[in-house]
Amino acid sequence: MLEARNLSVNYGMIRAVREISFTIAKGELVSLLGANGAGKSTTLKCIAGALKAGGGSIMLDGRDITSASPEQVVRAGLATVPETRDVFPDLTVAENLMLGAYIHRRDRAGNRENLERVHHLFPRLAERGGQAAGTLSGGEQQMLVIARALMSRPAVLLLDEPSLGLAPAIVDRIFEMIETLKRTGLTILLVEQNVNQALAVADRAYVLRLGKIVTSGTADEVRAATDLTEHYLGG
């Protein structure tokens, strides 16, 4: 479904990602793990079209999306939830969700149906439809960003650190939702620092260190094969 081949990304003068390759099959949940600065978010931004690739290629469902614009990537069926939890703060929750469906704006009936599904998944957002998104709590904003991404009806969802800065109880809720999304058949690439929880929901995982993939395999293999704390503490 999604495949990166020898992908490199430069961040200014720094080569943040060095020739990494990974694949994600349809319906799979793959996790990208690693410490701060390992290149996880850079990889995601590059796939989403927000950063240009320095080399290599990205294929989505057999189509080359290397260095496509962000607009083209979402139209190709890949939605991104950035780690910065970018709601549009002065727009209402309903307006945020409406913009999520921007590429389908002519299909009103389909959007209404999709909105109902999203509201069913996140009842809180239905209650707060008229509220400015900036006034939501951190957890609610995270739900809104995920819900907004779903409004574009993606085939692949990129999730960047959905648990970042949230209270443990909320983090559990977010991971429950990720599992629910996975059961709907959505293909998900999950970037996380929260290793245990990420491995608990993931089918497979890749561990990044200093821009290179150092370990990969099923969730159990990755857990067994490496002392993850080593990668996180940089040992």
Place this chain on the structure above:
Amino acid sequence: MTFAIQFSIDVLSLGGAYALMALGLVIIYGILRLVNFAYGELIMVAGYSMYLTSGSGMPWIAMAVVAVAMAIVFGILTDYVAFRPVRAKSVTAVLITSFAFSNLLQNAALLFISPRPRNVPLPDIFSQTVNVAGVITPVRNLVTIAASVVLLAAVAFLMRKTTLGIAMRAAATNFTMARMLGVPANLIISSAFALSGFLAGVVGILWIGRIGTVVPGIGLEPLLVAFIATVIGGMRSLPGAVVGGFLLAFIDTTLNYTLSQDLLKFRDAFTFGLVILILLWRPEGLIKGPASGQRT
């Protein structure tokens, strides 16, 4: 009582024009974080377009529509000539290209038309006066008030109720995220320039209607007014621009009424003095824009 009515009409008509000017400038700034210094020339374009079509025998309203259309065309042209080629490179580059484009248009007017004022056709209604509750006032002022009410309402509707408007507001807070949702960057920017040109065109006709003539440098004052109004109101907030426009008009009108003849020459000095005080009190402007915002 008559004084109060007179004063209100003056503030509202001047403020309406100022608010529209400021809105046209802040729409671009909000999205691109760049001031379009060629904005005043859009008003000039509207003026010369009226002058050039004046011999054609078209009804006045048709000439006005052509003038507004020309302002829109030149607004979009500003994007293609001055902004798009260097937009991703650096802020300084765009600053210079927009100044250059402004100069280019002014000099084209000097060269191909004339440095001297040219008459702009105005309908009779612009020179008539009317009695409002005992106050004799030019109909022009009432037309300006009506036009600004209609246009401000239309812009508010566009920005709040239409997909394009909501996408523009989203792009103003976080352009990259808006693009990641599939909102095309170029469409949003071109729409902003078109809307800016439209406002400049309408305000240009109303502005020139006060004087009756157009000169190559006519855009400087509106640009300055728009810039100051947006600075007072808050550079990134559309309601702020409107509030700033009316506040600036209020200050100007009050000074017109209260300053003695000798001091009136220095009215702008008093105005800017007050603007400095407002900015000392509220450095970010009266209304803060949306919290985040990265330049693209």
